[in-house]
Amino acid sequence: MREIQRTIIDALGVKPAIEPDAEVERRVRFLADYLGATGAKGYVLGISGGVDSTLAGRLAQLAADRVRADGGEAVFLGVRLPYRIQHDEDDAAAALDFVAADEVVTVNVAPGVDALNAEIERATGTGLTDFTKGNAKARHRMVTQYALAGDRGLLVIGSDHASENVTGFFTKHGDGAADVLPLSGLNKRQGRALLRHLGAPPQLWEKVPTADLLDEKAGQTDEDELGLRYDDIDDYLEGREIPVEAAEKIEAAWHRNRHKRTTPVEIHDTWWRS
Numbered sequence: 001m002r003e004i005q006r007t008i009i010d011a012l013g014v015k016p017a018i019e020p021d022a023e024v025e026r027r028v029r030f031l032a033d034y035l036g037a038t039g040a041k042g043y044v045l046g047i048s049g050g051v052d053s054t055l056a057g058r059l060a061q062l063a064a065d066r067v068r069a070d071g072g073e074a075v076f077l078g079v080r081l082p083y084r085i086q087h088d089e090d091d092a093a094a095a096l097d098f099v100a101a102d103e104v105v106t107v108n109v110a111p112g113v114d115a116l117n118a119e120i121e122r123a124t125g126t127g128l129t130d131f132t133k134g135n136a137k138a139r140h141r142m143v144t145q146y147a148l149a150g151d152r153g154l155l156v157i158g159s160d161h162a163s164e165n166v167t168g169f170f171t172k173h174g175d176g177a178a179d180v181l182p183l184s185g186l187n188k189r190q191g192r193a194l195l196r197h198l199g200a201p202p203q204l205w206e207k208v209p210t211a212d213l214l215d216e217k218a219g220q221t222d223e224d225e226l227g228l229r230y231d232d233i234d235d236y237l238e239g240r241e242i243p244v245e246a247a248e249k250i251e252a253a254w255h256r257n258r259h260k261r262t263t264p265v266e267i268h269d270t271w272w273r274s
């Protein structure tokens with residue numbers, strides 16, 4: 001194995017193989033125990049129809065069910081957060097069905113994002129690029145989830161996992177901002193395996209990952225944008241050998257996006273000098 005590969009695997013805590021039953025139990029227990037330790041009233045998460053939020057949402061609902069069965073108080077709030085009309089709305093509906101959240105609300109992020117864009121255009125003479133507007137959509141989803149959490153005493157779940165974290169493929173302070181990460185240490189195929197184990201329909205656990213942030217390329221696949229295949233990322237994180245070009249791409253992204261895995265850089269920090 002490459003030396004840096006070992007370092008990355010250890011830092012992200014990925015196992016070469018998992019046992020779905022035990023992994024589900026460990027993660028549900030973590031979410032339930034954390035509520036007990038903090039006194040928070042439950043969890044909130046945006047449900048997109050993608051693999052990650054379907055899995056994290058179902059685990060959160062199972063945790064809320066468990067806390068209530070033990071006599072506690074807990075609720076899971078699922079949030080639909082489309083930008084206008086989502087092109088894969090049928091997958092989002094299937095995900096909501098499967099997650100079976102205690103409560104669901106829909107907040108369209110388009111009015112907020114479009115107002116920001118219009119105001120920036122008025123102030124500077126130039127609107128946002130499609131790329132930066134995409135990150136603004138992710139941040140607007142974050143603002144919405146924290147607003148709902150704040151008034152209800154809930155904690156915000158993040159859907160980040162090892163196969164996204166390794167390349168920094170998330171919006172800083174957007175979908176990267178959360179209170180609790182129940183999928184940490186899992187790669188993409190392990191996440192799919194847990195979702196399948198939990199009884200999700202193939203439409204959900206087989207779904208092709210998309211950040212779906214661009215107006216001009218609705219549903220662009222993560223793999224197209226990254227120039228990497230999840231199979232290679234997942235193999236790499238399981239300690240397998242992958243084509244050198246792909247390994248080097250992963251390692252360059254890992255290094256380039258270090259700033260996303262830490263608190264804001266301070267004067268006494270030295271990690272960025274190497």
Ligand SMILES: Nc1ncnc2c1ncn2[C@@H]1O[C@H](COP(=O)(O)OP(=O)(O)OC[C@H]2O[C@@H]([n+]3cccc(C(=O)O)c3)[C@H](O)[C@@H]2O)[C@@H](O)[C@H]1O
Nearest residue numbers: 135138164168169170171172175210211212213222225259
């Ligand atoms: N060296 C450095 N030290 C400290 N801060 C640094 C920095 N370099 C950039 N920054 C800051 O970070 C910002 C750039 O980061 P960011 O805004 O995240 O932007 P960026 O990393 O350029 O873009 C986010 C990427 O994540 C993808 N994404 C986003 C959301 C969801 C998903 C998904 O999988 O569903 C994927 C998205 O498609 C895009 O490729 C800069 O504007 C700057 O403020």
Ligand SMILES: Nc1ncnc2c1ncn2[C@@H]1O[C@H](COP(=O)(O)OP(=O)(O)OP(=O)(O)O)[C@@H](O)[C@H]1O
Nearest residue numbers: 046047048050051052053081082159175209210211
């Ligand atoms: N249209 C949306 N509605 C609600 N939440 C969303 C939407 N788009 C993104 N999100 C939130 O942002 C998170 C990050 O998106 P990401 O695409 O990485 O995950 P996903 O859509 O759940 O899974 P996948 O990576 O398989 O597409 C989601 O898990 C979800 O919580």
Ligand SMILES: [Mg+2]
Nearest residue numbers: 048050210211
């Ligand atoms: Mg997605």
